[in-house]
């Protein structure tokens with residue numbers, strides 16, 4: 443039986459790429475910074491299960507030294523490597539599409555101005571098209587900081603909050619009750635359509651609840667409206683061959699529902715892990731269970747919460763044996779990331795980093811896979827594993843299997 447489980451720890455970079463300087467990210471290292479913080483606090487980072495899969499070995503090959511406070515395990519049970527990104531950006535869709543064998547070789551559009559970030563013509567179209575009383579924000583911002591600043595004004599005025607970041611994104615924050623969740627989604631769909639000429643990768647609905655007194659809190663009802671990948675991903679190829687692709691978390695959103703047979707949503711790392719276990723339990727032959735753990739990025743990386751990121755990693759690590767107990771020797775497990783988001787870095791944006799590639803099962807020999815020149819090596823390996831036609835990008839680290847049985 444062939445089943446692949448791919449877990450993306452969103453934003454879990456393991457050291458700056460050689461082109462990180464172009465992004466202002468030279469020296470960024472998400473895992474390295476977290477380990478350093480914990481070592482300095484006298485509570486070294488404990489990730490025994492990820493370590494056995496080769497995480498710290500991969501990190502030390504990427505960063506040039508062993509993470510602070512960490513001792514490398516003597517026995518490693520997985521194949522481990524680190525990958526640089528071919529795609530032009532360091533955003534979530536680029537990272538995920540490249541993982542699935544389709545790097546983004548074109549330039550996204552960006553809203554570069556920190557203030558008055560959006561073109562007036564676009565703003566006018568949105569105000570008229572959705573009959574809005576106006577808008578707030580229109581700037582670069584951290585999504586939680588802008589709620590502290592404008593949340594009350596939003597409730598009082600009924601004007602949605604528009605903001606962006608270093609990524610190719612247009613984000614809209616609105617209160618679930620005062621503005622209305624469905625109204626927010628409809629506004630995002632309008633924005634998605636109007637943004638086509640600007641080549642923007644994603645519109646993100648950012649619903650929130652609460653009040654000035656209790657504080658504002660973003661909810662799990664976030665929705666991402668991505669454009670479709672520029673060419674068929676390994677997900678599409680698996681579906682075309684009669685296989686199954688199960689999305690857990692925001693995977694389906696990131697691929698604009700292309701190449702997905704079923705989707706399951708859950709909020710929080712534990713709930714996403716539970717949903718992954720449930721999907722693995724029911725997954726049959728020729729299926730891929732593909733999960734994105736967004737909280738590493740949205741709750742800790744962007745929030746520059748090093749302590750929170752460390753705790754979340756440890757909690758995630760502690761659950762890995764539950765998953766491993768469900769896997770047969772022929773199943774393929776891949777743990778990886780889509781970009782970095784070093785919580786010790788200035789600002790609140792992603793960081794251009796290598797991603798870990800931790801692969802086990804499926805006859806893989808434990809040991810180093812070395813430096814991989816594209817995230818697409820994962821997609822190419824999935825194609826080889828399932829016996830699908832080869833992808834245009836990436837080098838497989840897995841021996842090609844028999845052609846897919848139809």
Ligand SMILES: O=P(O)(O)O[C@H]1O[C@H](CO)[C@@H](O)[C@H]1O
Pocket residue numbers: 534583584585586606607608609610611613739740744790791
């Ligand atoms: O600060 P928040 O709202 O979490 O936004 C972040 O989330 C977006 C998607 O990763 C990024 O582009 C960044 O802007």
Ligand SMILES: [Mn+2]
Pocket residue numbers: 452453533534739780781
């Ligand atoms: Mn991401």
Ligand SMILES: [Mn+2]
Pocket residue numbers: 453534739740744783792
């Ligand atoms: Mn992010």
